[in-house]
Amino acid sequence: MIVPVTDKQLAALRARLAGKHEEHKKLFGQLDWPVDGEGYTALHDAAFFEAVDRRFGSQTSAEDIIGYVADVRARTERAGEVIDPDIAERLIAKVLGRGSVGEVDPRAAFTARQYLLVALVVDAGYDDAGLDEFLGEARKTADEWLA
Amino acid sequence: MFRDELYKPDTIEDFHDESEQNADDLPRLFERPPTSSHADVPVHHPYLTMPDAEHVSASDLAMTRLVVGIFAFETTRTIRDRVHKLRGG
Numbered sequence A: 001m002i003v004p005v006t007d008k009q010l011a012a013l014r015a016r017l018a019g020k021h022e023e024h025k026k027l028f029g030q031l032d033w034p035v036d037g038e039g040y041t042a043l044h045d046a047a048f049f050e051a052v053d054r055r056f057g058s059q060t061s062a063e064d065i066i067g068y069v070a071d072v073r074a075r076t077e078r079a080g081e082v083i084d085p086d087i088a089e090r091l092i093a094k095v096l097g098r099g100s101v102g103e104v105d106p107r108a109a110f111t112a113r114q115y116l117l118v119a120l121v122v123d124a125g126y127d128d129a130g131l132d133e134f135l136g137e138a139r140k141t142a143d144e145w146l147a
Numbered sequence B: 001m002f003r004d005e006l007y008k009p010d011t012i013e014d015f016h017d018e019s020e021q022n023a024d025d026l027p028r029l030f031e032r033p034p035t036s037s038h039a040d041v042p043v044h045h046p047y048l049t050m051p052d053a054e055h056v057s058a059s060d061l062a063m064t065r066l067v068v069g070i071f072a073f074e075t076t077r078t079i080r081d082r083v084h085k086l087r088g089g
Helices: A008-016 A022-031 A033-055 A060-074 A077-082 A085-095 A106-124 A126-145 B002-006 B009-021 B026-030 B058-086
Strands: none
Touching: A008 A106, A008 A126, A022 A126, A033 A085, A033 A106, A033 A126, A033 B002, A033 B009, A033 B026, A060 A077, A060 A085, A060 B009, A060 B058, A085 A106, A085 B002, A106 A126, A106 B009, A126 B002, A126 B058
């Protein structure tokens, strides 16, 4: 059965990307993970895909990717500890059509995507309308993936 | 495809745990401006200034003399060669 991204899943991710910490915790806690997990992670990955695609162009060099990952890892002490730079760089490169991420540790890859997605959205500086537009595109992509 | 390579249904619970573990740190990314942007800082004078033309150093004079000397020597030699050829030398 095809289950597209729900408004609940979207609201939870939107709260996180809008910097509404308490609201995100509340909405994320309300998700029924065995039911919502696939949709939420699809939306999260689609948002990451969209954010990387908007931030980096096809001419992006390996040095640009390495520099960005290093910058994000330096933003908090924990980010430097939990983001595996090799995995993070490979994730960005994969969105740009380079290399593979098939064999990376799924948990470490998810952590890297979480930090990179928030950092990319912060850097983009979206207002409310911009964030809605961004997530609208991500939702379309996620629904295609889930179909 | 991106999603196909990353999504493993048996690890979906790990995603939930990771999300909760990072929940308190991720908001800190909003607290500091990204280093990839920059703010223009106004200054009261230009950083780059033109050299003062009134103060010519000794090395400037020496270099000028050298260049003029080489030019004069080459011009004289060229004229002498041409005259020599015209005279059928």
